[in-house]
Amino acid sequence: MYALAIHGGAGALPRVPFTAAREHAYRQGLMQALDAGQRLLERGGCALDAVEAAVAALEDDPLFNAARGAVLTADGTVELDAAIMDGTGLRAGAVALIRHVRNPVRLARRLLEDGAHVFLVGEGAERFAEQAGFSLVANDYFITPDRQRQFEALQQRRQRVGAAAAPAAIALEEPPLGTVGAVARDQAGGLAAATSTGGTAGKHAGRVGDSPVIGAGTYADNQTCAVSTTGHGEWFLRTVQAFDIAARLRYGGCSLATAVSEAIGRLVALGAAGGLIAVDQHGEIAMGHNTPAMFRASVRAGEAASVHLR
Amino acid sequence: MYALAIHGGAGALPRVPFTAAREHAYRQGLMQALDAGQRLLERGGCALDAVEAAVAALEDDPLFNAARGAVLTADGTVELDAAIMDGTGLRAGAVALIRHVRNPVRLARRLLEDGAHVFLVGEGAERFAEQAGFSLVANDYFITPDRQRQFEALQQRRQRVGAAAAPAAIALEEPPLGTVGAVARDQAGGLAAATSTGGTAGKHAGRVGDSPVIGAGTYADNQTCAVSTTGHGEWFLRTVQAFDIAARLRYGGCSLATAVSEAIGRLVALGAAGGLIAVDQHGEIAMGHNTPAMFRASVRAGEAASVHLR
Numbered sequence: 001m002y003a004l005a006i007h008g009g010a011g012a013l014p015r016v017p018f019t020a021a022r023e024h025a026y027r028q029g030l031m032q033a034l035d036a037g038q039r040l041l042e043r044g045g046c047a048l049d050a051v052e053a054a055v056a057a058l059e060d061d062p063l064f065n066a067a068r069g070a071v072l073t074a075d076g077t078v079e080l081d082a083a084i085m086d087g088t089g090l091r092a093g094a095v096a097l098i099r100h101v102r103n104p105v106r107l108a109r110r111l112l113e114d115g116a117h118v119f120l121v122g123e124g125a126e127r128f129a130e131q132a133g134f135s136l137v138a139n140d141y142f143i144t145p146d147r148q149r150q151f152e153a154l155q156q157r158r159q160r161v162g163a164a165a166a167p168a169a170i171a172l173e174e175p176p177l178g179t180v181g182a183v184a185r186d187q188a189g190g191l192a193a194a195t196s197t198g199g200t201a202g203k204h205a206g207r208v209g210d211s212p213v214i215g216a217g218t219y220a221d222n223q224t225c226a227v228s229t230t231g232h233g234e235w236f237l238r239t240v241q242a243f244d245i246a247a248r249l250r251y252g253g254c255s256l257a258t259a260v261s262e263a264i265g266r267l268v269a270l271g272a273a274g275g276l277i278a279v280d281q282h283g284e285i286a287m288g289h290n291t292p293a294m295f296r297a298s299v300r301a302g303e304a305a306s307v308h309l310r
Numbered sequence: 311m312y313a314l315a316i317h318g319g320a321g322a323l324p325r326v327p328f329t330a331a332r333e334h335a336y337r338q339g340l341m342q343a344l345d346a347g348q349r350l351l352e353r354g355g356c357a358l359d360a361v362e363a364a365v366a367a368l369e370d371d372p373l374f375n376a377a378r379g380a381v382l383t384a385d386g387t388v389e390l391d392a393a394i395m396d397g398t399g400l401r402a403g404a405v406a407l408i409r410h411v412r413n414p415v416r417l418a419r420r421l422l423e424d425g426a427h428v429f430l431v432g433e434g435a436e437r438f439a440e441q442a443g444f445s446l447v448a449n450d451y452f453i454t455p456d457r458q459r460q461f462e463a464l465q466q467r468r469q470r471v472g473a474a475a476a477p478a479a480i481a482l483e484e485p486p487l488g489t490v491g492a493v494a495r496d497q498a499g500g501l502a503a504a505t506s507t508g509g510t511a512g513k514h515a516g517r518v519g520d521s522p523v524i525g526a527g528t529y530a531d532n533q534t535c536a537v538s539t540t541g542h543g544e545w546f547l548r549t550v551q552a553f554d555i556a557a558r559l560r561y562g563g564c565s566l567a568t569a570v571s572e573a574i575g576r577l578v579a580l581g582a583a584g585g586l587i588a589v590d591q592h593g594e595i596a597m598g599h600n601t602p603a604m605f606r607a608s609v610r611a612g613e614a615a616s617v618h619l620r
Contacts, residue, residue, distance in 0.1 A: 090548040090549065091548070092547065092548050094547075096431065096518075097431060097432060116514070116544075117513070117514055117517045117544060118544045118547045118548065119517065119518040119519070119523070119547060120514065120516045120517055120518070121431050121432065121516045122407060122516050123516060124407075124515035124517065127515065128514060128516070203427070204438060205434035205437065206430045206431045206432050206433060206434015206435045206437070206438070207429065207430055207434065208406075208429040208430070208431050209429070213429070213523055213524075213525070214548060214550065215523070215525040215526060215547075215550035216524070219550070233428075234426075234427060234428045237404075237428045237524050237525075238395075238401070238402050238524060240529065240550060243525060243553055243557070244553070244557070247553070247554070247557030247560075247561055250557075251557055251560075251561035251562035270400070
């Protein structure tokens, strides 16, 4: 029994009219990514390959805030974070502040396979990428006209309200909708999780959110579950959110559905906005969010795929 | 009832003769740092101030692998990581790949107080430091003659065994002894934790270990405990070690002593070397390690301070 769930971020829907055409495009992007992972699982592939394929598809899709189509920092550049974890052997790879690698999740995977370090950041990570044979792309590759316009609007607002007060205000007003992630259970019982993001629009250069942090945004352990989160990264770092779900199973003995629902309740109490997707060792899928929207899709062996935006 | 515990790293004692004079110097360094934190707790200061003061003292002491006296990367530079967390309100600040801030733990504290971002890395973090009024120092400030000699010895070994195979081998041979950390409970019941490190000797530029990762190397929550870890950072990232202790209390309902002893047992089973210090909401202190040595000291209100190296 395989199972796969993906997300394309939690937050508020864009203030600009969310047209039927745009909604269709998002649904299509999610279905294509789901399909990329499902094809592998169906023919007996491992969960790790499936989450990498699904996340890479979402990274390439300019609609989502990961790799191509990522939001811009306060400096007008793109800085990308990603992580991947294999529940078999607790292997993990994570990268942050990536500016020139087309698919950060594939770099994270390469790091996982390499085994020497779990977490590589910035120029050191890109030097590792070059040595590992990745071809680097210009930072412009990631920047879409939509994100350029969003950046210019943020700049103008920043000038109006004053530079000092702006970053926090902007981070709150712009929901982090668009982070992408995937969790999977393969036919052999292996679990894996992956997450990739451009972070929050107008973020301070050097800011790292929860997505690439093992335990916060991404976690997988065959004995419990695989989790990928999306939302206010700062809060998910503080609550160590992905591992918190696994710990509720491991030490609290509760079901995945209960763990996710109680965790979302706690996030509400803390004032933290976001959502998460999870799959457990039995192939049960649980997804929760406390935001107006969370883009997500899921499928299990022998069942029809489903896509939801709200 | 206040309680304070600090560590100066877990690993193997140096292969060079660990003389009585050198042992005395380590004991003295630990006692001075403990004293810096204790003085604050005794007069009603908060746990957050105490762990910052204790860790800053260890950062300034060239004997320890944090700030001044840190190990060198494969490039021959110093890259520093630190985190601090306040169990009251789950506030946190973390910095990594710092090259020019004298006390990384104080920069992490500043980030915690600022509140906008939890985790800032590299040049972006140092720009934040400058804007926050920190005066930057040259990277040379951190490099001691001992560490320069260690670096040159590693370089020679690397040339002998070949550049490609060397990094992993070196990371394993050189124990990460010298990371520093502190956990405290103040008289009002507040808990806090802080950790600071130069990482592993000969690490790849851009490598971030567990120390600055909230949940892995550093965690505090007034409802459970405060934890600081030291050891093979890659493993502690995968096991989300600091939060794992808190989760054993929160969801498993076990005592701090049991949580620490079971966690150390699991690390042994995984082949992960290291140790950790923890204090719970009642002021109980638990420390554990599976390495030949862990430099540590602790004190509780009305009790005598104790220092242990092995």
